[in-house]
Amino acid sequence: MTVSAPPLLAASALSFYRQDEPVFGPLQFELHPGQLALVEGDNGSGKTTLLRVLAGLLHVDEGELHWRGEPLRRDACAGEIIFLGHQLGLKGDLSPRENLRIAAGLHGERDGQDPARALREVGLAGYEDEPVRRLSAGQKKRAALARLLLVPATLWLLDEPYANLDRHGIALVNRLLERHVAAGGAALVTSHGAVSFHGGEPQRIRMHA
Amino acid sequence: MSQAPLGRACAAVLRRDLTLAWRRRGDIAMPVLYALIVTTLFPFALGPENALLQRIAGGAVLVTVLLAMLLALDGMFRSDIEDGSLEQLVLAPQPLALMLGMKILAHWLTTALPLIVIAPMLASMLQLPSTVIPVLLLALALATPMLSLLGAVLVALTAGTRRSGMLLALMLLPLCVPVVIFAAGALAAAQQGLPWIAPIAWLGAALALALVLAPLGCAAALRIALDA
Amino acid sequence: MSSWIPLWLHKLGSPPTFYRFAGKLRPWMLALAIVLGMIALYGGLVLAPPDYQQGDDYRIIFVHVPSAWMGLFIYGVMAVSAFIALVWRIKLAEVVAMESAPIGAAFTLITLVTGSLWGVRMWGTWWTWDARLTSELVLLFLYLGVIGLYHAFEDRRQGARAAAFLALIGIINVPIVHFSVNWWNTLHQGSTVRLFGPSTMSGSMIWPLLTMMVATKCYYAFSLCSRVRADLLALESGKDWVRQIAAEESAR
Numbered sequence: 001m002t003v004s005a006p007p008l009l010a011a012s013a014l015s016f017y018r019q020d021e022p023v024f025g026p027l028q029f030e031l032h033p034g035q036l037a038l039v040e041g042d043n044g045s046g047k048t049t050l051l052r053v054l055a056g057l058l059h060v061d062e063g064e065l066h067w068r069g070e071p072l073r074r075d076a077c078a079g080e081i082i083f084l085g086h087q088l089g090l091k092g093d094l095s096p097r098e099n100l101r102i103a104a105g106l107h108g109e110r111d112g113q114d115p116a117r118a119l120r121e122v123g124l125a126g127y128e129d130e131p132v133r134r135l136s137a138g139q140k141k142r143a144a145l146a147r148l149l150l151v152p153a154t155l156w157l158l159d160e161p162y163a164n165l166d167r168h169g170i171a172l173v174n175r176l177l178e179r180h181v182a183a184g185g186a187a188l189v190t191s192h193g194a195v196s197f198h199g200g201e202p203q204r205i206r207m208h209a
Numbered sequence: 210m211s212q213a214p215l216g217r218a219c220a221a222v223l224r225r226d227l228t229l230a231w232r233r234r235g236d237i238a239m240p241v242l243y244a245l246i247v248t249t250l251f252p253f254a255l256g257p258e259n260a261l262l263q264r265i266a267g268g269a270v271l272v273t274v275l276l277a278m279l280l281a282l283d284g285m286f287r288s289d290i291e292d293g294s295l296e297q298l299v300l301a302p303q304p305l306a307l308m309l310g311m312k313i314l315a316h317w318l319t320t321a322l323p324l325i326v327i328a329p330m331l332a333s334m335l336q337l338p339s340t341v342i343p344v345l346l347l348a349l350a351l352a353t354p355m356l357s358l359l360g361a362v363l364v365a366l367t368a369g370t371r372r373s374g375m376l377l378a379l380m381l382l383p384l385c386v387p388v389v390i391f392a393a394g395a396l397a398a399a400q401q402g403l404p405w406i407a408p409i410a411w412l413g414a415a416l417a418l419a420l421v422l423a424p425l426g427c428a429a430a431l432r433i434a435l436d437a
Numbered sequence: 438m439s440s441w442i443p444l445w446l447h448k449l450g451s452p453p454t455f456y457r458f459a460g461k462l463r464p465w466m467l468a469l470a471i472v473l474g475m476i477a478l479y480g481g482l483v484l485a486p487p488d489y490q491q492g493d494d495y496r497i498i499f500v501h502v503p504s505a506w507m508g509l510f511i512y513g514v515m516a517v518s519a520f521i522a523l524v525w526r527i528k529l530a531e532v533v534a535m536e537s538a539p540i541g542a543a544f545t546l547i548t549l550v551t552g553s554l555w556g557v558r559m560w561g562t563w564w565t566w567d568a569r570l571t572s573e574l575v576l577l578f579l580y581l582g583v584i585g586l587y588h589a590f591e592d593r594r595q596g597a598r599a600a601a602f603l604a605l606i607g608i609i610n611v612p613i614v615h616f617s618v619n620w621w622n623t624l625h626q627g628s629t630v631r632l633f634g635p636s637t638m639s640g641s642m643i644w645p646l647l648t649m650m651v652a653t654k655c656y657y658a659f660s661l662c663s664r665v666r667a668d669l670l671a672l673e674s675g676k677d678w679v680r681q682i683a684a685e686e687s688a689r
Contacts, residue, residue: 018592019592019593019594019672020672020673020675020676021675055296055300056300057296057299057300057435057436058436059436059526078300078301078302078303079301079302080302081300082300083296083297083300085293085296086293087291087292087293087296088292088293089292089293089294089296089297090292090293090294091225091229091288091292091294092292093228093229093232093233094225094228094229094232098225098228101221102221102222102225103297104221105217105218105220105221105222106218106221106222106297106298106301106302106303106308107301107302108302362606363603366586366599366602366603367586367589367599369590369592369595369599370586370589370590371589372589373589376582376585376586376589379578379581379582379585380582380585380586380603382575382578382582383575383576383578383579383582383607383610383614384606384610386575386614386617386618387610387613387614387616387617390617390618390620390621391617394620394621415613426602426606429602430599430602433523433595433598433599433602434595434599436595436598
């Protein structure tokens with residue numbers, strides 16, 4: 001049989017309303033393993049809302065979402081999707097290492113990965129035991145990015161991953177994305193800045209049709 | 210790649226909340242201090258007559274502990290919502306109800322347990338006979354988890370709103386009326402030398418039910434409240 | 438998802454259909470409520486004989502008891518529509534649940550006020566911790582909690598869903614409160630005079646009571662229809678059918 005594998009994530013006629021005002025949509029896209037999608041649109045065009053819908057935090061009003069060919073159910077894709085939003089999900093009173101340990105406790109760990117190593121890779125060596133609230137905005141972002149390295153997930157949903165990062169940080173995000181996609185993962189990234197991605201031309205999802 | 214086992218996830222959540230509470234141990238002392246202040250005020254308001262204080266002691270300690278817990282209830286999910294940790298918890302591949310159960314347990318350990326520890330002192334400040342104190346502790350040990358569990362569901366419901374302090378009290382009152390009645394009923398019976406086991410048994414049964422249902426309700430409420 | 442709901446229910450659940458249906462129902466309900474209410478009041482205040490023990494004081498039950506029934510009945514309606522709203526996400530059910538709450542709260546308040554007025558004559562005090570009055574007070578707090586939670590949200594539909602959940606918790610709580618308050622009352626040897634005991638009630642007292650019960654139900658239906666209509670217009674203000682109605686109204 002030469003039936004091609006169903007896409008990891010497929011959206012058809014996906015719309016979202018808030019108090020009957022359309023926030024976005026209808027949107028149509030497919031995301032296959034090994035693919036990166038950039039969500040493009042102006043401020044207020046519903047990029048963040050789209051990511052929250054895909055993560056399962058918001059209820060789908062109209063249209064359909066399919067995960068590996070099946071209608072998306074929260075328990076079916078649990079643990080395969082990781083979401084990084086504006087709020088980074090880090091506790092300010094805990095150190096990056098402790099924060100990552102919780103993430104590992106909840107989501108599990110990639111083989112051969114541990115919090116210390118993940119923090120080294122995102123350039124936070126030496127800050128492992130500093131309370132997160134004392135870190136700079138960019139360092140906090142890096143600590144949150146370390147979670148992507150540590151935790152096994154197929155689909156990354158990244159909301160403005162480049163915000164607050166310096167040149168090296170931006171390069172780091174690109175490197176992480178390239179590696180993830182090369183390993184057969186998929187990612188959906190929102191950004192209003194230009195993205196220089198070297199792993200092939202990313203798919204573009206425009207919020208305004 | 211390995212999925213995290215359930216036990217480890219529970220431990221991670223519990224440990225996280227206990228560590229956080231420990232880093233801010235000043236906050237743990239607040240409800241205790243509040244209960245102490247309220248208890249001190251009773252004799253000033255009612256007069257230092259031992260017989261009168263003795264009569265109200267059980268109920269007064271109970272209501273004081275309840276109000277002190279209400280004070281801390283509001284913050285159960287507040288910081289987790291603000292920094293996005295709650296979203297991560299919702300998205301984790303673990304049963305949300307169980308994870309929230311762990312959070313409720315941590316909250317009970319850090320707010321109610323200290324109150325139970327000082328309850329005998331509060332009770333003796335109000336001249337409660339020492340023979341009744343074991344019953345008081347038993348009643349509190351059953352009533353405070355009930356309040357934590359019921360409160361958690363309501364806090365989860367208000368998670369999407371800005372101001373919730375007074376609203377929370379308004380919502381909690383009808384739910385805690387039966388808890389207060391049975392806990393105070395046991396105390397009153399014990400003080401009069403009557404059998405007090407029946408109301409305690411009712412409390413225990415209600416707690417068993419709440420232990421199962423409240424985390425599920427809390428998870429459902431949270432999904433509604435986060436849908437913003 | 439909701440394919441197995443009967444079709445007529447599904448149709449009635451659509452805001453424009455219900456808006457028209459409620460508009461037709463409304464005047465009839467109001468007329469029935471007024472006529473039946475008058476008959477019941479005449480029967481209760483004039484025709485029914487005075488009580489041998491309480492004299493004319495007991496006549497307040499013709500307002501008090503139907504209000505108490507309505508307080509509970511409306512809570513039941515609210516809980517059922519809250520359940521429907523949560524399970525099938527039907528907008529109309531959310532609106533019905535949320536607009537029932539203030540009406541139910543009003544009936545509960547009337548029950549409390551009339552009970553307290555009666556208490557002045559019977560017990561010589563405005564408030565007694567009588568089991569029934571206390572239960573009614575708790576019921577009022579349940580209503581207020583639902584209303585308060587609904588208005589605490591910026592997003593009205595989200596507020597409705599959260600408050601609907603609270604209403605469902607409340608419906609589990611109502612019998613528990615009733616049971617525990619009764620137990621508490623016997624424990625503390627409260628008042629024993631009953632406003633509405635199981636004692637003998639003559640037929641001339643019962644029929645005005647039952648008529649008043651129907652009248653209050655009609656009033657509830659009228660009030661609910663009006664409130665739901667207003668709410669639907671506000672909620673759906675961007676939709677075509679609302680524009681159409683606005684055009685019709687202004688052309689008149």
